[in-house]
Every structure is written in C-alpha cells, then in structure tokens.
Amino acid sequence: MSMQPPSELSNISPPIHTTHRNDRTLLTLIIQLLCRLFRPLLNRPTHTTATQIHGSPPLRPHKNILKACIVTSRLISTIYIYDIHPHINPPNAPETVKGPSEDPNAKPNSPTLNPKKRLYYIPGSSWQSPPSPHHWKLLASLSHSLYPSISVSLISAPLAPRNPAPVAFPMLMGMYRELLEEAHKSGESIILAGDSSGATLALGVVLETLRMDEEALRESRLAEESREDRSWGGIACAKEVILISPSVDLTRSNPSICSVAHLDPFLTPAVIQSTAETWYAGLDPVDPRISPLFADISLLRKAGVKIHGVIGGYDILTPDSRLFKEKCTEEGVVGKWLEWERQMHCFPLTGVYGVREGRESVRWIVDVLKG
Secondary structure, rough: OOOHHHHHHHHHOOOEEEEEEEOHHHHHHHHHHHHOOOOOHHHOOOHHHHHHHOOOOOOOHHHHHHOEEEEEEEEEEEEEEEEEEEEEOOOOOOOOOEOOOOOOOOOOOOOOOOOOOOEEEOOOOOOOOOOHHHHHHHHHHHHHHOOOOOOEEEOOOOOOOOHHHHHHHHHHHHHHHHHHHHHHHHHOOOEEEEOOHHHHHHHHHHHHHHHHHHHHHHOOOOOOOOOHHHHHHHOOOOOOEEEEEOOOOOOOOOHHHHHHOOOOOOOHHHHHHHHHHHHOOOOOOOOOOOHHHHHOHHHHHHHEEEEEEEEEEEEOHHHHHHHHHHHHHOOOOOOOEEEEEEEEEHHHHHHHHHHHHHHHHHHHHHHHHHH
C-alpha cells in the first residue's frame, strides 16, 4: 500500500481555515456584565407594528444611517429589501428613504457602478423582532468598507409569531429564487449573510434550494450520470454564506448547551427553547429547513458554496455551530471561521459602538469577502 510522503501530507490544507482568538478587553467584560444584569429585558421580543404584519414588514431605517448612506427599497417576490449605498457626494446626496408606499418595485438608485457581488443580510431577532439600530449601523459600515465591488442590502424577513416558519420560509424561498434569477441575468454573484436567527434563515434557504434542485436533476436525464463525476449542472446558487452566531439545531438537545450556559451573559437555555418553539410552530425541529445541522451538507461542496462563520465561546449556540463546522470539514466544504473565546452571542454587532473585538471581527468579515 503506497503512502504519500510526509512533505506532501503536510502541504494538504483543510477546507475550513479557523482563526482562534482568546483576548477580551475591559469594555467587553463590562458589556457582558451589563447584559447579564439586564438579560430579561434584552431577550424580550420587540412589539411594533412590524411584528403584527402578515408577510415581510416595511421598515424605516434608523435615522443615523441616513447621514452616511442612501437607502432605497424594492419588493422581491413578497419580501422587502433595502439597498444601502454609501454617500459618494455627501453634500449633494439625498438623505431620504424611498419607502414602500412610494414605489416598492423601483430599482435602487445605486452609486455603486456594476458591483460584481451583492451581499444580502438577514438581521437576527429570535425570528420575532425587526432590525435593531445596531443592525442598520453594521450594514452602513459594511456598505462603506465593501464599496464599490460589493453592494449591501438588508432583507426584511417575516416575523413570528404572526409568520412562523411554515408561513415565512416559503416566502423567503420565493425571494431567493428571484434574486438568483436577477443575478444570473446581470452576471453578478450573491452572498447571503445574517446573525443569529437571520444566519439560520440564510443557510436554510440555500440548503433547501440546493436540495430541491438536486432532486429535480435526479429526476431529469442527468439521473443516469454519476453524482460524483458530473458538474453541478449550472444550478444557480449563492457563492458564499456568512454566519454570525447561527442557531443551527432547534432541538436544543446538545448537552454542551448547559455546560456553556453559566458563561453566556445574554442567552439562556429557556430563552432559546422558547424562541425556537415560537418559530417552528408545529414543524419537526429536526426539519433541515429550520435546523441546518440535519441537512445534506455535501450539497454545499458540490455547488461550490463557501461557508464562513463567526462564533464566540460565551454563547450557548456555539456548541451546535462547532458541530456544523465539523460536518462542513468532513464534507469538504470550503470556508473561513473566526472562533473567539470569551465573546458573547453576536459580538460583531458591538463594533458599531467602538468595541475593539466587534470592530476587528467585522474587519475580518470584510477581509474574507474581499479575498
């Protein structure tokens, strides 16, 4: 039996490259202590008119974002999307938002010139709250950092409990299909991203679309060909997915959740169980559409989809994220991950308030997207 020389073995790179960090600033420690103190309030769903709407709620961007960006809206399938563009001529640039009542089907008046990539971001909210001010600020920052090669857009996902997974997920699938068609016509590539529940939605629609398309291929004439030897067949799909503190297993059955619970200043096992049940609303929690950990991860490799992730060690959702990353590694899925110990759930969002770990994790995301 022949074996590769050690020199050759040492040159084989794993498909997933992980950056490990363990530092924590005093400011982050203080924020974590405050989050622990006000945890019941922070985990309370935000009740606004957006949460009462059937389908995708129209949004009003945070006022501060309009000082740095132009925001326009459009309706894709049944979902509102907000395109965020940096002011390129601040003195003359308008600071108004084209709301849904004006012309939801209008194409964005984008200052970016033929971007080669479009980043679509789904904000996390435990599936129940509209985007927070720090979501808008994060996307404003990304729009400036990624300009002009990558445009940035926010997806207004339908919110539970009015729109649980059986209602909302098909809407998001329809939106994603239409975005893929637009990208194919314009020669652009799509990146999906999100934090927490938004990351779960982004990953779920990509995996479910790939599953459905492969099933259609299997039923077509391509069924006679070897699945391993043929190409993906030209199926359109997002080229990259960015996951920030995703929730990939809604069964909440991982025993490591309780092991990490005393470290997490923000989430508790009871909170994530309650929000998951509100979201899946009768679906089996192992359904891969809502729990991507149970999906066929090999579909990502076959389609050439890169999976990138940012996770913190003080987050009870991280044990499941690590299991998902291991499955990606086993299946040969390519991606880059940032694992930062002693950081809490969705810590990159703290960057908009000057927290070093948040700023540096966002800079890491930008570098990955530009790479």
